Amino acid sequence: MSNESDRKARTTEEFEAALKDTDSRYILRLYVAGMTPRSQRAIENIKNIFETNYKGSYDLEVIDIYQHPELAKEAQILAVPMLIKQLPLPIRKLIGDMSDEDRILVGLGIKMLE
Template sequence: MKKQRVVNDLKNAAKPPPEYKLRLFVTGASPNSVRAITNIRNICDVYLKGRYELHIIDVYQDVALAQKEQLIALPLLIKKLPLPERKLIGDLSETEKVLKALEVDV
């Protein structure tokens, strides 16, 4: 968990470009971070199966990133694709809000 990991749940993601490109910034194993990782995985599994690419970045591993990415509140989820880019903060426990922000049709 502490290490920077690139999680790509989709086995053959290389073929079509993923519809959803997500980046999640977390801070080590803090409760909020752990919850956020669990929550986003659940959401992805349930609603975006096979359509997404998720990068989980531990800011502690590269502290300079915090300034570069203008990080303030964490955990932070950035939806890079589809455009427009959206930012979500928090442990992503409010699934409805998350889905709405990600513009996922339920």
């Protein structure tokens, strides 16, 4: 019994977390072309911004199109590094080495223009 109620509770918890995820979790994809200094800079910058402000509520996937060139066409990658915010909607695209935090936050629709 206890085992079962435990599992039930856990499922509910997971469900609620998942619910919370779709609400506010940021699903991010960062496309880079090889591990160039610029690519590394972009990755670090994005990580810094989200670790500071949204720790635990974002998923960042880094894709190296040198390794997976077929993905570049699919995702309409032209300029790199490119950050695509898949969720929450609307989809937003940012290019550059992610050095301008304000623009990133505005660009992602997180922060309004002042």
